Amino acid sequence: MRTLIQKSRITQLLAQRNGYMVLASGLLILSFFLTALCFDLGYRQRTFVLPPVVEKGFWVSQSAVSSSYLTQMSLFFAALRLNVTPDNADFQRDIVLRYTDPAYYGTLKTALIGERDRLVAEHMTTVFYPVKYVVHPKAFTVEITGDLMTQVGTTPMPSQRITYRFSYHYSNGRLWIVHFDEVIPHV
Numbered sequence: 001m002r003t004l005i006q007k008s009r010i011t012q013l014l015a016q017r018n019g020y021m022v023l024a025s026g027l028l029i030l031s032f033f034l035t036a037l038c039f040d041l042g043y044r045q046r047t048f049v050l051p052p053v054v055e056k057g058f059w060v061s062q063s064a065v066s067s068s069y070l071t072q073m074s075l076f077f078a079a080l081r082l083n084v085t086p087d088n089a090d091f092q093r094d095i096v097l098r099y100t101d102p103a104y105y106g107t108l109k110t111a112l113i114g115e116r117d118r119l120v121a122e123h124m125t126t127v128f129y130p131v132k133y134v135v136h137p138k139a140f141t142v143e144i145t146g147d148l149m150t151q152v153g154t155t156p157m158p159s160q161r162i163t164y165r166f167s168y169h170y171s172n173g174r175l176w177i178v179h180f181d182e183v184i185p186h187v
Contacts, residue, residue: 067135074142074166082128089116101169101176125151140168
C-alpha cells in the first residue's frame with residue numbers, strides 16, 4: 001500500500017515537474033524572441049522631428065537621418081555661414097560653432113574669425129541664394145549650389161555661382177559639422 005502511494009506521489013511530482021519544465025521552456029523561448037525584437041526595434045527606431053519652420057517633416061534614428069533633415073540643416077547652416085555682415089558675423093559664428101564637431105572646431109573658428117575680420121576691414125556683406133542641392137545621406141554630406149552676392153561698401157559685386165559641401169558626423173542623435181568647403185569644379 002505504501003509503495004502504491006509513493007508511486008502515485010512520484011507520478012504526480014513527475015507530471016508537475018514536466019508541466020513546470022514546459023512552462024519554463026516556453027518562457028525561455030518567449031524571452032529570446034522578445035530580446036531579438038527589442039534589438040531589431042532599437043536599430044529601426046525613428047524619431048520624427050518637426051523643425052521650427054516646417055518645410056518638410058524628417059526623421060532621425062540611432063544611426064541614420066533622413067535626406068530632408070540633412071537638407072534643412074544644411075540650408076540653415078549655409079544661411080548662418082554665408083549671409084553675413086560685419087555686424088552679425090560674431091553672432092552667426094557662435095551659432096555655427098555650437099553644431100561643429102570638436103575635431104573641426106578650432107579650424108572652423110579660425111576661418112570664421114578671419115572672414116569676419118575681412119568683412120569688417122572691407123565693409124563687405126555677403127548673401128547666398130541656394131538654387132539646388134544634392135544629398136548623400138549614407139555619407140552624411142550635402143552639396144548646395146547657389147549664387148553668392150557680395151557687396152563692398154555700397155557697391156554690389158557680380159554674383160558667383162558656387163557649390164559648397166557640408167560634411168557631417170552623426171552621433172547620439174546629434175548632427176555635427178565636420179567639414180565645410182567650397183567645391184572646386186573640375187575643368
